[in-house]
Amino acid sequence: MFCRNCGSEVQGFAAACMKCGCNPHTGNAFCPNCGAHVNENQVVCVKCGSALNSQVRPTNSTSKKDRVTAGVLALLLGGLGIHQFYLGNTVSGILHILIVVFTCGMGGIVSFIEGIIYLSKSDAEFEEIYVKNKRGWF
Ligand SMILES: [Zn+2]
Numbered sequence: 233m234f235c236r237n238c239g240s241e242v243q244g245f246a247a248a249c250m251k252c253g254c255n256p257h258t259g260n261a262f263c264p265n266c267g268a269h270v271n272e273n274q275v276v277c278v279k280c281g282s283a284l285n286s287q288v289r290p291t292n293s294t295s296k297k298d299r300v301t302a303g304v305l306a307l308l309l310g311g312l313g314i315h316q317f318y319l320g321n322t323v324s325g326i327l328h329i330l331i332v333v334f335t336c337g338m339g340g341i342v343s344f345i346e347g348i349i350y351l352s353k354s355d356a357e358f359e360e361i362y363v364k365n366k367r368g369w370f
């Protein structure tokens with residue numbers, strides 16, 4: 233790629249441009265794809281057509297629970313209720329552990345089914361049901 237600050241060629245994984253010393257991924261003076269000089273207000277490079285929006289976007293995903301992560305946790309570690317803890321449902325998580333203990337492991341099937349349900353839902357459905365309403369069961 234090309235440094236977005238000075239336009240010199242840098243390795244894509246480089247944390248700093250060796251020519252100007254800046255983070256080559258931040259800045260808006262040059263196209264990262266072809267190195268052409270671009271205007272800071274440009275959305276795409278007029279020379280190569282690549283998007284120029286690689287600026288660090290404001291992230292609000294820190295509190296967002298990831299559906300796939302919860303689903304995989306439920307499938308792999310379901311018996312331990314880890315996915316419920318991950319979703320912030322501490323009580324449900326503890327109940328999962330108790331059920332598994334009292335059923336000698338059979339209760340793990342509940343979590344396994346939950347994991348499959350999580351993965352079959354859309355992100356919006358998942359967010360609505362399990363993150364906003366904190367539904368602890370299925
Ligand atoms: Zn540079």
Ligand SMILES: [Zn+2]
Pocket residue numbers: 263264265266267268277278279280281282
């Ligand atoms: Zn370009």
